[in-house]
Amino acid sequence: MKLKNKLALTGAATMAALFLGVNANAARMDMVDVSNNNGYMSTSEYVSMRNEFGVKALTVKISEGTTFKDGYAASNIANGQAAGLYVNGYHFAHYTTKAQAIAEADYAGQAAKAAGLPVGAVLATDVEAEEQGNLSQATNDRNNAAFMKEIQKFGYRADIYTSGSWANNKMTIKGKTGWVAGYPYVMSGQKWYTNNNAWQWSGSAHFRISYGGFDVSQLYTDYYTAGQKSTVKPTDKDAVKDNNKEANKNTSKPSTAAKWVKETKTYTLKTAVKLRTGASTSSSVITILPAGSTVKTDQAIIQGGYRWVRQPRSGGHGYLATGPANNTLEYVKSGASHAYYTVKSGDSWWSIAQRTGLSMYTLASQNGKSIYSTIYPGNKLILK
CATH class of the missing domain: 3.20.20.80 (Glycosidases)
Incomplete structure (x- = not known):
């Protein structure tokens, strides 16, 4: 290790x-x-x-x-x-x-x-x-x-x-x-x-x-x-x-090197956040997005002690520091209507998770259960 x-x-x-x-x-x-x-x-x-x-x-x-x-x-x-x-x-x-x-x-x-x-x-x-x-x-x-x-x-x-x-x-x-x-x-x-x-x-x-x-x-x-x-x-x-x-x-790259990763998501801000020209607290402020604003992102990175996301904008991008580097976000994901899955004979938490693209832990927890809970054919599970 x-x-x-x-x-x-x-x-x-x-x-x-x-x-x-x-x-x-x-x-x-x-x-x-x-x-x-x-x-x-x-x-x-x-x-x-x-x-x-x-x-x-x-x-x-x-x-x-x-x-x-x-x-x-x-x-x-x-x-x-x-x-x-x-x-x-x-x-x-x-x-x-x-x-x-x-x-x-x-x-x-x-x-x-x-x-x-x-x-x-x-x-x-x-x-x-x-x-x-x-x-x-x-x-x-x-x-x-x-x-x-x-x-x-x-x-x-x-x-x-x-x-x-x-x-x-x-x-x-x-x-x-x-x-x-x-x-x-x-x-x-x-x-x-x-x-x-x-x-x-x-x-x-x-x-x-x-x-x-x-x-x-x-x-x-x-x-x-x-x-x-x-x-x-x-x-x-x-x-x-x-x-x-x-x-x-190619062993010269350190494993802790900061790197942008794809993150195509939509969030709603819980608090007002400064939108900057770069992923740094020293970058110029474009505007201040108020709480309740909807933000669509395409990439994310952790560097300089913060978790940053990139927002596509007309003619370029804006950058938001969404929380500390431990990945605790200052925004929350936008709400969505529930989708359901009906349990079939032979299903398990693992097989349903594989079929739906969720982790079995998330699937179980959002249905008020654990992965050790028994599920039966005909049960309806919330997927999102």
């Missing part, structure tokens, strides 16, 4: 990063994890990951210790859900005692709730810091158990992420649990850690429309897909290999 404090790569892992472009199609890209290091990630980027590369699940960094909350967690969760991905979270642990583990779990659970992580999602503890490396296996096991028990009080399912060299050495990772990282020298079709929930096999995979390298994992169970078998498959089976090869030639 790309974290504030990450263990140094071993020689094997370093070599793996060099060879990933050669045989990167040996493992599936079932799950991607993201953090503030990846910058703002748009819904369109997650849709590309899902449709082109077969990504099924997204695991978002939520917090670290008891002092850091990831500023991109809320937008990653919302945009991942909008793309139809199963969304989970992780917390980077620093605890060395049972009391500290409980305190970090409380901090992570509250941060996850605030960021919109849905009840029932996985909230894993990422245990790979120097602090845990100095502890006994028994102590780490006790602390991890305390964290996971506490996190369940928030309605989340728990798991442990760690490196292969630490699994069942620095801490116990039982069968059918755990998310284990291990980067081989060369991908040659073999599978690692098949007895666990997931194997993170790369920390430098690339996607067609996203900058930078990403952590990707192959799933062996349905734990990170809410107990459901995802039917998502890549449209281009060679995409992982081809894009890693190309990305290895």
Whole structure:
């Protein structure tokens, strides 16, 4: 995982990063994890990951210790859900005692709730810091158990992420649990850690429309897909290999580089907002749009501490700072009449979400239910 404090790569892992472009199609890209290091990630980027590369699940960094909350967690969760991905979270642990583990779990659970992580999602503890490396296996096991028990009080399912060299050495990772990282020298079709929930096999995979390298994992169970078998498959089976090869030639772009993303939407302003000539608070003011104004946008970006949108205008564009860089908008979407879907025999939250283009979390929540609620043929679901 790309974290504030990450263990140094071993020689094997370093070599793996060099060879990933050669045989990167040996493992599936079932799950991607993201953090503030990846910058703002748009819904369109997650849709590309899902449709082109077969990504099924997204695991978002939520917090670290008891002092850091990831500023991109809320937008990653919302945009991942909008793309139809199963969304989970992780917390980077620093605890060395049972009391500290409980305190970090409380901090992570509250941060996850605030960021919109849905009840029932996985909230894993990422245990790979120097602090845990100095502890006994028994102590780490006790602390991890305390964290996971506490996190369940928030309605989340728990798991442990760690490196292969630490699994069942620095801490116990039982069968059918755990998310284990291990980067081989060369991908040659073999599978690692098949007895666990997931194997993170790369920390430098690339996607067609996203900058930078990403952590990707192959799933062996349905734990990170809410107990459901995802039917998502890549449209281009060679995409992982081809894009890693190309990305290895162009590694100068930082993953946090600000980038415009397509956003064709209509909003109604809650408050008066200055319309500027550029996406900067130092740009000249064209006019002040009063509360209640309707704004149609075509692009969005996060830079300079704000989230900006671009409004097409006669002879050019106007730019509005809609909120802080954590993607909290100052405007609200215009209302629309409801559309409905009638549940048919054999339908599930996942299949309906796939058919309608919604995330199953959004679909369930806007109908006052969870993805674990039973639906019956003939039920009418609100789509918008």
